[in-house]
Amino acid sequence: MNAFLLLQANPSDWALFFGHFHPLVVHLPIGFLLIAGLLEMGRRLGRISLSNSTMSAILFWSAVSATVSCVFGYLLSLGDGYDEEILTEHQWQGIGVAVFAWVAWAVSSDRFMNRIPFGNALYAPALVLTLVLLMAAGHHGGALTHGSDYLTQYTPEPFRSLAGLPPRAAAVAFKAEPITDVNQAMVYAQIVNPILQTRCVQCHNAEKSKGDLRMDTPAMLKKGGEDGPIFVAGKGTDSEMIKRCLLDEDDEHHMPPKGKTQLTDQQVTLLTWWIDQGASFDKKVADLTVNDAVKPALASLGGGDIKAGDKTLAVAGATPSAPRPVSPVLTMKMPVADPKVVEELKKTGLLVLPLSKENNQLEVSAVNVRTFTDAQAALLAKISTQLVWLKLSDTQVGDGAMASIAKLKNLQKLHLERTAITDAGLRQLTGLPYLEYLNLYGTAITDAGLTSLTGLKSLQTVYLWQTKTTEAGIANLKKALPNLEVVGGMSGNTVAAN
Structure with missing residues (x-):
């Protein structure tokens, strides 16, 4: 009993690992039992000739897969975050499916049929109960995953009335109120x-x-x-809500989880601004301080002139900026990387992925090897021609690796967030002609380091959340590179949207 309670309180990675197979395994008993029900119906109607041994085999695997599904389902439930009432009903219904599937198999099996009193009488009720519980468990499983109204949300009339459901108008999906004048928009209700x-x-x-x-x-x-x-309130970048959004997408704590639709930079900017301004639930845009940092994100929401301090920034009817051209390095035809070198990189734990099979470009990611060091970074130079995207976030690399990275002449995207890089290391990257994206979030970079970026004429986006840079340093960088998008700064307020 103590072990059981400990498992509930502190589920291991193994428990949660197997638990996540529940949505896959649960389809096996569903398929087996539906086939069993259809075949039994056909047999009783005289449309199908089927031996007891065949039906018994189908029911046996139905019972086995239902039991395994119950175990995996329990392990999945240890992860929390589910409605307890619905979860309890779903669990007992799933257990009922497994129990009655075993009963149906036992009374149909040649081995046990004659040993169980009233076995023939039990067979049909057990099978029917199994199918009924299967449908109920499936309904509650969908409710746990997608909400209690998942199956009924779009039920049309007259079935809604017959089922006692509220009118369709009361079950419509969320629709944002359109913004005609961004200054008069309610910040929480219409933006956040x-x-x-x-x-x-x-x-x-x-x-x-x-x-x-x-x-x-x-x-x-x-x-x-x-x-x-x-x-x-008042501290956007110190808020867990924003921190989770800024984590690497492969981080288990990143929100929204990998695979879900992610927040755009504009949306993160707006949420951060709302929190920085006090996280009010009843104020309009005009009631808050609107600086140049958040202006582009607000401008994308609706018409009207945005008032920032004592200035009015006209955006209504403005011509949208043209999309940025595709980087020339992404269209270059490159020689195939040496397979032996690729295998050598993979042995260090790096992911080496094809970015473009046609042009032989590669992406290298250290997401699975946080211990990657400056010494190992020297291996990257062996694929300097093919390497276009490089992700070294949260690794042990620092200034010592920058000399090797500087040899990657075709590099377009570089992730260095939460590494030990300093201004000295950043100065070594000035010779990367195609570098467009640079993430320095959570590093010790200062305004002095930003001056070295002015020579990167292709640079389009740089992330500076939680660095030692200042508003003045970022302003100087923007002055040198007017088209540069700067995301974040010392206080997290300097954000320019795409």
Whole structure:
């Protein structure tokens, strides 16, 4: 019993690993039992000739797969974040499916048929009960994953009335209120909440509250989750809500989870600005301070002139900027990388992925090898022609690796967030002619380091969240590179949207 309680309180990675196979395994008993039900119906109607041994075999594997599914389902439930009432019903219904599937198999088996009293009488009720419980468990499984109204949300009339469901108008999906004048827009209701509804509420709602967190109402948003509040009014970049969005997408704590639709840079900018301005739920844009940093993101939301301090920044009817041209390095035809070199890189734990099979370009990621060092970085020079995207975030590399990275003449994207790079290392990267994206989030870079970036004429985006840079240093960088998009700064307020 103590071991059981310990497993519930502290589920191991192994438990959660196998638990995540539940959605896959659960389809096996569904398929077996539906086939069994159809075949039995056909046999009783005289349309199908089927031996008892064949039906018994189908029911046996139905029972086995249902039992395995129950075990994996229990392990999955240890991850929390599910409605307890629905989860309990789903669990017992799943157990019922497994139990009655075993009963149906036993009374149909040649081995046990004659040993069980009233076996023939038990067979049909057991099979019917199994199928009924299967449908009920499937319904509640969908409710756990997608919400309690997943199956009924789009039920048309007259079936809604017959089922006692509320009118369709009361079950419509969330629709953001259009913004005609951004200055008069309610910041939470018309800007923040639509972002949350489309990116966060799917997993944080009344029916499904991952981490005991709901984000569907202001009251629940203020309450936070199992780890406490998710935002600190006035401190956007110090708020867990923003920190999770800025983590690498492969990080298990990144939000939204990998595979879900991610927040855009504009959306992160708006959420950060809202928190920095006090996280008000009842103020308009005109009531808050709007600086040049958030102006592009606000301008993309609707018409009207945005008032920033004592200036009015006209955006209504403005001609959208032309899309940035495709980097020339992405269209270059390159020789195939030496397979032996690729294999040597993979042995260090690096992921070496084809970025373009036609042009033989490669992406290298250290997401699975946080211990990657400056010494190992020297291997990258062996594929300097093919390497276009490089992700070294959260590794042990520092200034010593920059000499090797400087040899990657075709590099277009470089992730160095949360590494030990300093201004001295950054100065070694000035000879990368195609570098367009540079992520320095969480590093010790200062304004002095930013001056070395002015020579990177192709640079389009640089991330500076939680660095030692200042507003003045970023302004000087923007002056030298007017088309540069700078995301973040010392206070997280200097953000230019795409």
